[in-house]
Amino acid sequence: MRIVLDTNQHISAIIRPNGHPAQIVKLWRIGLIEVAISPFIIEEFEAVVHRPRIQKKITYQMLISLNILRSSERLRF
Secondary structure (H helix, E strand, O other): OEEEOOHHHHHHHHHOOOOHHHHHHHHHHOOOOEEEOOHHHHHHHHHHOOOHHHHOOOOHHHHHHHHHHHHOOOEEO
């Protein structure tokens, strides 16, 4: 199955690790689903993580997720 997660879903998955978006990201990370993503979504994610209200919530996990988005071989454009 191939799905698209927008920036809000990626951020929510990181901030709320027990929420529905986080469950979807876990399925992607273990290879049960494919994530289709565009360069625009990656750029938007990078911009959002630099917003002051989001900066307060940034964790090491969020930075790892950003690197996964940038380098994942399982992403489809």
